[in-house]
Amino acid sequence: MSALGQKQTDLMAHACTSRCAIECVVMLIAAFIILGIAVLLGSVLAVLHLQTESSTPAWSLPALHGLLAVGGLSCLALALRGPPRGLDQGVASFGIVATSLITLAALIGVALLSKRIFKTRISGMMIGIHATFAVSGFVILTAYVLLG
Numbered sequence: 001m002s003a004l005g006q007k008q009t010d011l012m013a014h015a016c017t018s019r020c021a022i023e024c025v026v027m028l029i030a031a032f033i034i035l036g037i038a039v040l041l042g043s044v045l046a047v048l049h050l051q052t053e054s055s056t057p058a059w060s061l062p063a064l065h066g067l068l069a070v071g072g073l074s075c076l077a078l079a080l081r082g083p084p085r086g087l088d089q090g091v092a093s094f095g096i097v098a099t100s101l102i103t104l105a106a107l108i109g110v111a112l113l114s115k116r117i118f119k120t121r122i123s124g125m126m127i128g129i130h131a132t133f134a135v136s137g138f139v140i141l142t143a144y145v146l147l148g
Contacts, residue, residue: 024082
């Protein structure tokens with residue numbers, strides 16, 4: 001066994017660390033489910049935006065999308081504070097990469113919100129960039145959850 005694998009085994013043997021590992025796995029799964037719902041809702045919003053050129057969707061759908069995304073991102077950040085996972089499969093950094101991409105999507109989402117508040121038309125390019133970061137982060141998160 002490599003030194004890194006032995007260190008991970010030693011960390012998991014400690015009672016506090018094993019309890020934290022279980023809590024972090026629960027938080028990771030919660031983040032995955034919440035962000036999955038946010039991605040589906042974002043897809044619905046994108047379709048509604050493309051179908052209705054003159055009007056925008058009601059405030060409730062984008063607000064729910066944003067709140068779910070922020071909640072899922074918070075769960076993901078809390079899940080990453082635990083012991084390392086996915087070292088054997090080479091996906092240990094996927095959690096940080098997914099968090100970074102989803103954070104970029106959230107920042108662009110704030111820009112989309114400001115455009116909506118000031119009642120200017122949201123461009124399809126901004127929605128596309130927001131969706132690209134969000135979906136890329138979710139795909140990497142999926143690999144991290146399933147392979148880690």
